[in-house]
Amino acid sequence: MRVRVLVTGGNGRLARALARTGGSNVRTLSSAELDITNAASIRSTLDRLRPDVVINAAALSSVEASDTAPERARSVNATAPGYIAQACARLGTPLIHISTDYVFGAETLRPWRESDPVSPLNSYGRLKAEGERNVLAVGSRVCIARVAWLFGDGKDFIANLLRADADTVKVAHDQTGSPTPIRQLxxxxxxxxxRMNAGEAIPQMLHLAGSPPVSRADWVASAFESLRQAGRKTPKLLRVPMAEFGGGAPRPHYSALDCSLAAELFGEELDWRISTAQPETFTEQIMPA
Structure with missing residues (x-):
């Protein structure tokens, strides 16, 4: 890859995956190196580094943090994306802004399409949706990439279940989404x-998540089965309703993303079942911290 990519949120899971995948052509900046809530800092950083493309992977990703630290969450998840988009537009630099399936939450009978109106259930989703609007309001050389349920770096939901070393784990059977293999993403x-650097016309909104839709419990069951076949012991899986987990910010029961547009763009779907069937996907050796 010859394109020089600057990635914000350098200590985050996706930024680390991008750095490992892109090597020396990917420059990541942590919050200590770049304060994305400071518009002047963003402008001076882009002036100095002059990347070909910027990927904004920075976010306050804890759903509950949007309630416990609302001002910080608004600054990072809603306001800062607009600052980054403005700085990129000033230099004509393409921007990919990472967003989330949690901008959706209304009842539906099918996966969410890019053209569907947002319907967030919690503050996190509302702020991420506001961040999307702030990016789209700035310029044309932007792409909002919605992702979901990242896995494959030793820090995902299933890896955490295994690391807990419990005899039994409870997983929601009534939460459906789009598990996304982080290295393929x-x-x-x-x-x-x-492609954006080359001037190719790219949709401004793109669902870059895994397919097909699956319940969280069925996804975990699939991973546990592949691990057992490889000789690894797994906990007993108890399928329970989301309501059993009690308080906290509400989560959508169905936030699966329709990724057919991305499949057309890249020639194939991002099938989570391929990575889930590989036991090594859920070992910490894949992507050590």
Whole structure:
């Protein structure tokens, strides 16, 4: 890859995956190196580094933090994306802004399409949706990439279940989404960077998540089965309703994303079942911290 990509949120999971995938052509900046809530700091950083493409992977991703630290959450998840988009537009630099399936939450009978109106259930989703609007209001050389349920870096939901070393785990059977293999996602984002830098027309909204839709419990069951076949012991899986987990910010029961537009763009779907069937996907050796 010859495109020079600057990635914000350098200590985050996706930024690390992008750095490992893109090598020396990917420059990541942590919050200590770049304060994305400071518009002047963003402008001076882009003036100095002059990347070909920017990927904004920075976010306050804890759903509950949007309630416990609302001012910080608004600054990072809603206001800062607009600052980054403005700085990129000033230099004519393409921007890929990472967003989330949690901008959706209304009842539906099908996966959410890019053209569907947002319907967030919690503050996190509302602020991320506001961040999307702030990016789209700035310029044309932007792409909002919605992702979901990242896995494959040793820090995902299933890896955490295994690390707990419990005899039994409870997983929601009534929460449906789009598990997304993080290494394959990183490859797509970097390929998208190259295409945007080359001036190719790219949709301004793109669902870059895994397919097909699956309940969280069925996804975990699939991973546990592949691990058992490889000789690894797994906990007993108890399928329970989301309501059993009690308080906290509400989560959508169905936030699966329709990724057919991305499949057309890249020639195939990002099938989570391929990575889930590989036991090594859920070992910490894949992507050590």
């Amino acid at each position: 990183a490859k797509r984002l970097l390929a998208l960077s190259e």
